Amino acid sequence: MAQWLNGEVIENYAWNQELFSLRVRTEPFNFIAGQFVRLGLEHDDGRVQRAYSLVNGPEEPILDFLVNRVHDGLFSPLLHQLQPGQRIEVSQPASGFFTLNEVPDGDSLWLMATGTGIGPYLSMLTTAEPWQRFQRIHLVHAVRYGADLAYQQQIMNWVKAHPNQLTYQPIVSREDYPGALRGRIPQLIESNQLQTAVGDVLTHRAQVMLCGNPEMIRDARALLNEMGLPKNLRRKPGNVTIEHYW
Structure with missing residues (x-):
């Protein structure tokens, strides 16, 4: 209790x-x-x-x-x-298993979120673990409007401190916004626009975390599975770790 x-x-x-x-x-x-x-x-x-x-x-x-x-x-x-x-x-006590100790090792870590789903990633990035375990980290935040891109100063401080390790890619779906892609995460993965924007590829050595809108998670998970990146399970480690946010 x-x-x-x-x-x-x-x-x-x-x-x-x-x-x-x-x-x-x-x-x-x-x-x-x-x-x-x-x-x-x-x-x-x-x-x-x-x-x-x-x-x-x-x-x-x-x-x-x-x-x-x-x-x-x-x-x-x-x-x-x-x-x-x-x-x-x-x-x-605090709960949940959407944590980096549940994520297998890899070369790159893709932290993909919609809306307030960026919250857990910001907590993770305050710790030493992601920086020590992954050569490349991509923080991807999808929102409706540019005004929804919270914690910009903190994120930019991390980018400045880790210029060769951390990439931040905002996605805005309902307006053009400087530096942002426009669309939805699954479609941007499928078209390769996201990978091109962050300068990396999604291979079997990538670890992907998905947090936020259930539709985004469903579509992105299915697409990534087709690309050879299966869901990560304790009994069968994979490449995609998910957290439904509502």
Whole structure:
């Protein structure tokens, strides 16, 4: 049974009108980059809770959650309204197996996400593991509009610090945006546009992580399987590790 920590909202940072980062202070706890916890709030009908990935690294003291407000949802509008100083509950222990210790070795690591699915990857990139294990890392973030490309400064800092190891490729589907490809991840893989943009190829020595929209994951997984990159399972290691984000 989950235990609950009392948390204090430190910041509710708006990337745009719908996308925000909720930063929370609790007593310290251990987790593996890529895992998630549940956030809980008291509501008229009792506690309301939802799972959110930790964006912060395991060594960072403030918890960070990337949230998109769903107007007809119950929970995300409540989070959107929170202000510094207000209370929120955080479940323990952290859960999930969308972590790098579940990913086999390879030459390249492709971190592909839609929307808020980029969160686990940002946590992973704060740790030493991806930099030590993979020669090339490609962070691919697909969103609808350029304004949805969160954490740009942090990502650019990593690119600057690892210029020959990390490639960042944004994808924007509903408008032209400087430096971004336009379309969907599966189609951009199939047309080879994504591989050309990052200057790499998807071979049996590539490890791919997919996080976000279930349709993207379904289509990309099927395409990658056709390309000889099967799903990664504990009982049968492969090349594609997935996390459904809703």
